[in-house]
Amino acid sequence: MHRFSSLLILVVFFLGSCAEQKVDEKETILAIFAHPDDETTIAPVLAKYATAGHDVYLVISTDGQFGVTNHFGMPAGDTLAAVRDGELACSCAAMGIHPPIRLGLQDGMGLNGHGNFYEQVPQFEKAFKAVLQQIKPTKIITYGPDGDTGHPDHRLVGLLTTELLLKEKLLPEIDLYHFGWTKRQADKYVGWNLGYAADEYFDTAISFGKAEEEKGLETIRCHKSQYTQSEMDEWIQWELDDPENVLYFRKFVLSEKQRSVL
Numbered sequence: 001m002h003r004f005s006s007l008l009i010l011v012v013f014f015l016g017s018c019a020e021q022k023v024d025e026k027e028t029i030l031a032i033f034a035h036p037d038d039e040t041t042i043a044p045v046l047a048k049y050a051t052a053g054h055d056v057y058l059v060i061s062t063d064g065q066f067g068v069t070n071h072f073g074m075p076a077g078d079t080l081a082a083v084r085d086g087e088l089a090c091s092c093a094a095m096g097i098h099p100p101i102r103l104g105l106q107d108g109m110g111l112n113g114h115g116n117f118y119e120q121v122p123q124f125e126k127a128f129k130a131v132l133q134q135i136k137p138t139k140i141i142t143y144g145p146d147g148d149t150g151h152p153d154h155r156l157v158g159l160l161t162t163e164l165l166l167k168e169k170l171l172p173e174i175d176l177y178h179f180g181w182t183k184r185q186a187d188k189y190v191g192w193n194l195g196y197a198a199d200e201y202f203d204t205a206i207s208f209g210k211a212e213e214e215k216g217l218e219t220i221r222c223h224k225s226q227y228t229q230s231e232m233d234e235w236i237q238w239e240l241d242d243p244e245n246v247l248y249f250r251k252f253v254l255s256e257k258q259r260s261v262l
């Protein structure tokens with residue numbers, strides 16, 4: 001166990017060095033999540049790379065038409081989806097990245113009853129494959145198995161993205177990163193029960209400054225259909241009270257050793 005930990009520290013150091021050497025190379029970074037507002041999780045990092053001159057895209061898989069909240073009072077349907085479209089565009093503008101790309105699936109495509117899982121999964125694959133061919137990302141960020149809040153749509157989009165890269169043999173040309181929280185970070189969001197992974201299982205740590213943090217906070221303020229003013233204020237205060245300003249990722253890496261035949 002001790003040897004394993006030491007090895008991980010070396011891996012972190014190595015990746016950190018590589019990241020610094022690559023600063024001048026223009027990357028095409030694509031983040032893919034399930035719902036309009038999921039991008040708030042990593043907004044400061046997307047803003048950081050956009051500010052540095054990289055091409056940054058956000059793909060959102062569902063239209064969010066079932067994101068009904070008491071305070072906003074709009075029923076499920078196309079009108080709510082249109083409102084959330086506007087909120088997503090506001091968020092991308094705040095981060096300074098390209099306008100959002102929407103795959104147009106229904107939220108609840110996971111396990112909680114809306115839409116049709118077996119119809120929507122191939123639709124996701126077809127639509128996302130077309131986006132990959134058009135955008136040609138060099139790096140993709142999506143949810144890991146913990147899926148932020150553990151929402152079935154979050155977990156599913158992370159899984160389907162990972163599956164597609166494996167199926168299409170795209171990993172040599174695209175670096176895939178799973179985003180996740182450390183336990184300390186998950187605990188920061190009191191009462192939200194966020195998923196997390198052990199600190200040492202994240203091999204990539206991306207820091208961000210005050211300007212990127214503020215852009216991230218702006219993305220929260222865009223999603224007025226989803227959060228009351230007091231919820232947004234509380235969330236923003238949690239971010240401001242956190243002095244770390246680092247988000248953690250785990251690169252999806254295949255073993256280079258030859259296949260074992262047992």
Ligand SMILES: [Zn+2]
Nearest residue numbers: 034035038151
């Ligand atoms: Zn979500």
